[in-house]
Amino acid sequence: MHVPDGFLDAPTSVATGVVAAAAVGVALRGARRELDDRTAPLAGLVAAFVFATQMLNFPVASGTSGHLLGGALAAVLVGPFTGLLCMATVFLVQCLLFADGGITALGTNIDLMGVLTVAVGWSVFKALQLVLPKRLSMVAPAAGVAALVSVPAAALGFVGLYAVGGTADLSLDHLATAMVGVHLLIGIGEAAITTLAVGSIVAVRPDLVHGARRVLETRELVVRAPAQAQA
């Protein structure tokens, strides 16, 4: 769900815009390292993929359904910098071409649902990779936990921004409880779908999953002894 115009006051909106611009600047450099001159077409296609999966509805119960946010998924699949670029591009396109999410709230949306989910998701994922055994089967569950943590983290980030620049007179305790409570549930769905999706990609093309590279590199080439010559 995108923050619209007028939810946060003007100074906060401008400040989040500056933070988002700086983060995108850093990501542009980082993505060059992750993808070199393939950055433009690949990040563009992955952004289109993120946009499309946000339209894929997962039925929950009795007619309600939810969809993926995709921050942690993008970070695990294409790396944190490219992932952030993809998310930022998705929000930019949604804002300018689909009027979804206010233009003054663009910075807020990029900061919360792009920078925060990607950064938190990627840190959790990396931390888990250090702890868990270095096996390919561990990539999908680690991505799931990263997704689980990233969604309430974004909700908390929103509460923090609201404390600084909120326009309505709400009790922050209540807001924090409600936001984190709801987003914990959303996070569980996000975690399940991210685990399943990453699992299915790792099963077919593990080489495409950025988060699985370390695990793939530890595989050793085994040179088998030539077959015995027939007598």
Added chain:
Amino acid sequence: MGSPHGHKLHFHGHSPIHRAPAHLKILALLAFVLVVVATPKHWFAAYAVHLAVVVAVVAISRVPPTYLLKRMVVEVPFVVFAVLLPFVAHGPQTEVLGVSVSESGLLSAWALLAKGTLGVLASLTLAATTEPQQLLLGLERLRLPNLLVQIMGFMVRYLDVVTTEMHRMRIARESRGFTARNPRHWPVLAKSAGALFIRSYERGERVHLAMLSRGYTGRMPRS
């Protein structure tokens, strides 16, 4: 998809608003919405002026108002939030239709609705009067990093390809008798998402190779 150019919100036309340079339109939208957001909640007259400005621009653009109104559904979740606000906010209470609500909450709900609606209406007007290609050129003129504009260009260009690919996968699932009804069906949908990622990524690699073979050096040729 159906039309060779334009996107789902674009409304073809030749008004002065359609012809205005995209970078000016983006700047105007940003400035206008910033002013709206900065307007104090109780300056009711100022909001009337803001609305008059948007209505005037829509009138000049000759985009049918119903076309824009139908597409304002993106706002619905926040209307729900705004309606709840008077009941959960703090401060002195007041009576409306026999129900006790928070005064400041009521004012905030009004401001949220007014600002959100003006923002959505203004953004819709930009989207309806500007073609994606013009928008990209405008962003480039606004000194958005070239790489970011390129990424956005590729996303816009392949958006329909990727979403129709997903649509085809849904038709394939449904023609085999599958309908997702509850979370037990998530593995199937998640596998579709996984397959969509692989197809998108591989398409990206093919596009890159095709570009290299046509002499791509990291910048897009001017069109």
